[in-house]
Amino acid sequence: MKLTSKGRYAVMALVDLARFDSINPVSLRDISLRQGISLDYLEQIFSKLRKKEIVQSVRGTQGGYVLNKKAREIKLTNIFDAVDEKVKTVQCKKESKKGCTGKLTKCVAHNLWDELEKHINDFFNEKSLEDLVKNNNEKRI
């Protein structure tokens, strides 16, 4: 049960962006350097974030990305959703996967997995980008 780099990078990059985008757009190159994330990979990630309207792009020299919503309105859920970092506790989408009784009956632990999934998603629904930036600034003072 682990968080992938894609999800972690997306959050790191957005925290970085939220801290610096007040005046000018922030270039991925800067984020790449500050956060130590591959530029090419960041481009993939931001392409997704843009499609889900979490960020806006500004092309050309001095261009970069800007948040498309208030940091308070961007929840962790939105970020993870945009980059396909889904929480999956079950594996029974395709019919007759091993260990999954299919769609008609549920396996003996099924309720548990549903609860767990909800428990984790609750966390993601609560936290906003604003919370993260604040939390991070506090720690640095």
Next chain:
Amino acid sequence: MKLTSKGRYAVMALVDLARFDSINPVSLRDISLRQGISLDYLEQIFSKLRKKEIVQSVRGTQGGYVLNKKAREIKLTNIFDAVDEKVKTVQCKKESKKGCTGKLTKCVAHNLWDELEKHINDFFNEKSLEDLVKNNNEKRI
């Protein structure tokens, strides 16, 4: 962020075991048939559960496995721990992993990952095997 089959199987198998072990040891073959899990894979899993003293083995004909503790005392944490289903929200064990600033400083989202990890582990610490069996029986009545 997903749960692996190994973790899911371990829980399913133990729920099955907890429901049937009152009289005789339960053979992996039976669990395999009832839960639709590969016998060979179950053997790997139970080998780990035995090493962590969650189950006890009875060899020979009519043998099988029995719980080694009260169902109430077996927490989800113990099960996942035994089969190496760890919750990992960070990736910064080896020094200078990309995106991880190493051991000295923490990345901008680090507190969040720690919180998330705790949040998930809290869930695992609460739930006991007894809870699962009860929950499952209720649903079947």
Next chain:
DNA sequence: ATGATACTTGACTATTTTAGTCAGGTTTAT
């Protein structure tokens, strides 16, 4: 105008992890 900066897109690939399989044992009730 023109170069540099930076976004855009899609395909490609190496590595790691997962989810098993397989082969060959050992123990013990009957």
Next chain:
DNA sequence: ATAAACCTGACTAAAATAGTCAAGTATCAT
């Protein structure tokens, strides 16, 4: 004795991850 069942370690196919690479297009500063 023999079959049921545990036990062990090695092996492997498939999937997911974490990128890289190549070839653009748009815009600004000068």
